[in-house]
Every structure is written in structure tokens, then in C-alpha cells.
Amino acid sequence: MKIEHVAMYVHHLEQTKDFFTHYFDAAAGDKYYNAKTGFESYFLTFEDGCRLEIMRKPEMTDMDPALVHTGYAHIALSVGSKEKVDAFTEQLKNDGYQITSGPRTTGDGYYESCFVDAEGNQIELTV
Numbered sequence: 001m002k003i004e005h006v007a008m009y010v011h012h013l014e015q016t017k018d019f020f021t022h023y024f025d026a027a028a029g030d031k032y033y034n035a036k037t038g039f040e041s042y043f044l045t046f047e048d049g050c051r052l053e054i055m056r057k058p059e060m061t062d063m064d065p066a067l068v069h070t071g072y073a074h075i076a077l078s079v080g081s082k083e084k085v086d087a088f089t090e091q092l093k094n095d096g097y098q099i100t101s102g103p104r105t106t107g108d109g110y111y112e113s114c115f116v117d118a119e120g121n122q123i124e125l126t127v
Contacts, residue, residue: 007054008075008119011056013054013055017044017054019117020044021044023091025046027045041054046077076123077123078126080127085112089115089125099113099115100114100122103125111127112124
């Protein structure tokens, strides 16, 4: 068994698609739009085949903006090396994204950095 994809609702569909394609070389599939419901989405495919579905729907509501809450906490993206974690973190910081931790080695041995994307989602970069 494997996780087929992870999905998240966003307010700014095109901006989020551009973020993942620009920083993480995700390939965006064709935009899906359901005129009856107003639902629209993209599937983003990463180098290893992992997929992220980003979605928007007119009646969606916002979650509690606190980064620590029950439910899904973050998406972790493996970038391949400590040097790449450092470089991505520096680039994201320079581009105005909030770095919430790291880069650092955690108590359980991960080398990671965490930041908040434009939609308020926490993303972890790891080796």
C-alpha cells in the first residue's frame, strides 16, 4: 500500500501552483474545473512520482491559523542533502517566507527546516 496523493485547499490556486513548480520543480497537470460546483484543482507531480492536489472551492472556510493544532500538521519535502536544505531555506527566507525552525538536526535525527507558505501551511524541508 502507498499514499496515492495528499490534497489541500488553498485560496490562491495559481499562486500555489506557481510556488511548487518554481521552488520544487513540481509538474502541474491540467487544471480541472467543475462549472456546476465551482471546484477547481491541479495535481502537482514531484520528481519521485509523489503527488499533491491543490484545490479551491467557493464555500471553503479557513482553519485555525495556529501552526500547532490537531489534524494534518505539515508536508515534508525531501530535497536530497543538508546543503540543499540550507540553500532552500536561505532562498525562501530571502524571498520573504517565514522560517519557523532550522535548519537543524532534530532530537530524532532529522536534518530539517520549516517555513510557512503564502497560504499559511507549514512545510518541512528535509534530507
